[in-house]
Amino acid sequence: MILVTGATGTIGSHVARLLTERGVPFRAMSRRRRPGGVRADFDDPASLARAVADVDAVFLVTVPPVPSAEHDIALIAAARAAGVRRIVKLSAIGSGERFEGTTVGAWHVAAEEAIEASGLGWTMLRPPSFASNLLWHRALIRAGEPVPNLAGDSRQAVVDPRDVAAVAVAALTDGAHEGRRYDLTGPTPLTFADQVAILGGVLGRRIGIADVDGLDRLPAGVATGVRWARSGAAAYVTDHVPRVLGRPAGTFERWARDHREAFTAPG
Numbered sequence: 371m372i373l374v375t376g377a378t379g380t381i382g383s384h385v386a387r388l389l390t391e392r393g394v395p396f397r398a399m400s401r402r403r404r405p406g407g408v409r410a411d412f413d414d415p416a417s418l419a420r421a422v423a424d425v426d427a428v429f430l431v432t433v434p435p436v437p438s439a440e441h442d443i444a445l446i447a448a449a450r451a452a453g454v455r456r457i458v459k460l461s462a463i464g465s466g467e468r469f470e471g472t473t474v475g476a477w478h479v480a481a482e483e484a485i486e487a488s489g490l491g492w493t494m495l496r497p498p499s500f501a502s503n504l505l506w507h508r509a510l511i512r513a514g515e516p517v518p519n520l521a522g523d524s525r526q527a528v529v530d531p532r533d534v535a536a537v538a539v540a541a542l543t544d545g546a547h548e549g550r551r552y553d554l555t556g557p558t559p560l561t562f563a564d565q566v567a568i569l570g571g572v573l574g575r576r577i578g579i580a581d582v583d584g585l586d587r588l589p590a591g592v593a594t595g596v597r598w599a600r601s602g603a604a605a606y607v608t609d610h611v612p613r614v615l616g617r618p619a620g621t622f623e624r625w626a627r628d629h630r631e632a633f634t635a636p637g
């Protein structure tokens with residue numbers, strides 16, 4: 371039995387879909403009551419204990435309101451008490467790098483360290499920006515408004531969230547990935563303007579960009595990672611997706627073509 375946390379989110383929903391397609395038994399965790407799912411909250415230890423009962427492996431996605439490892443640590447405690455054997459954690463590229471006197475992704479690093487110290491089997495997934503982040507701006511794009519660019523001219527090999535989920539499923543179901551950290555990049559470093567131009571090509575119209583300099587509205591721990599990526603440090607490609615999946619990583623253009631309707635349909 372696999373517990374999929376973040377099962378209503380970007381990566382977790384694809385993990386749940388892939389496990390369903392493969393007939394692997396799993397429990398989808400959400401704070402909301404959903405058919406076939408388990409209702410639990412990282413801030414409610416009793417609900418976590420119910421969620422991990424009789425579970426072998428956990429896909430761990432945390433998005434705490436304040437960047438901290440508290441949610442990961444709560445899940446680790448529940449998992450150890452329940453005899454869970456393996457945790458696959460969704461972390462982020464660059465976590466642990468030193469930049470401008472601080473640590474990039476410090477909360478992910480603290481969580482990774484807690485998992486390593488737990489004695490459980492683990493795999494860490496460290497993707498760069500998801501191709502799907504452009505969906506955050508779909509209302510602006512539908513309205514013909516410019517989309518905000520926090521990345522300046524920096525490049526990242528943005529990854530298709532379906533590839534991140536496919537690697538997660540491999541790591542959840544096959545012990546060969548234990549003890550590994552995967553930097554799950556896409557095939558090509560792209561600027562934000564490149565991504566917007568590719569999406570514009572798919573939609574058949576130009577999409578404007580509004581450059582954002584100040585990162586004041588981001589939580590401090592998140593802003594460090596954005597500044598680090600903005601410095602160009604995240605502009606690299608790895609072969610980790612092809613190595614695990616035995617096929618090339620998906621391109622941004624393919625993701626954009628597959629999600630064309632999300633940017634054109636009303637609503």
Ligand SMILES: NC(=O)c1ccc[n+]([C@@H]2O[C@H](COP(=O)([O-])OP(=O)(O)OC[C@H]3O[C@@H](n4cnc5c(N)ncnc54)[C@H](OP(=O)(O)O)[C@@H]3O)[C@@H](O)[C@H]2O)c1
Nearest residue numbers: 376377378379380381400401411412432462497498499500
């Ligand atoms: N976006 C990127 O470009 C990017 C890049 C690299 C790494 N990451 C990492 O990816 C992670 C986010 O993954 P995602 O984008 O797939 O998530 P997401 O779409 O933001 O979804 C968040 C999920 O967390 C659940 N959740 C939130 N608070 C919870 C709580 N207190 N208890 C239980 N569940 C809770 C939500 O479920 P309910 O609302 O249904 O309860 C939802 O399923 C973050 O750790 C981020 O650092 C993101």
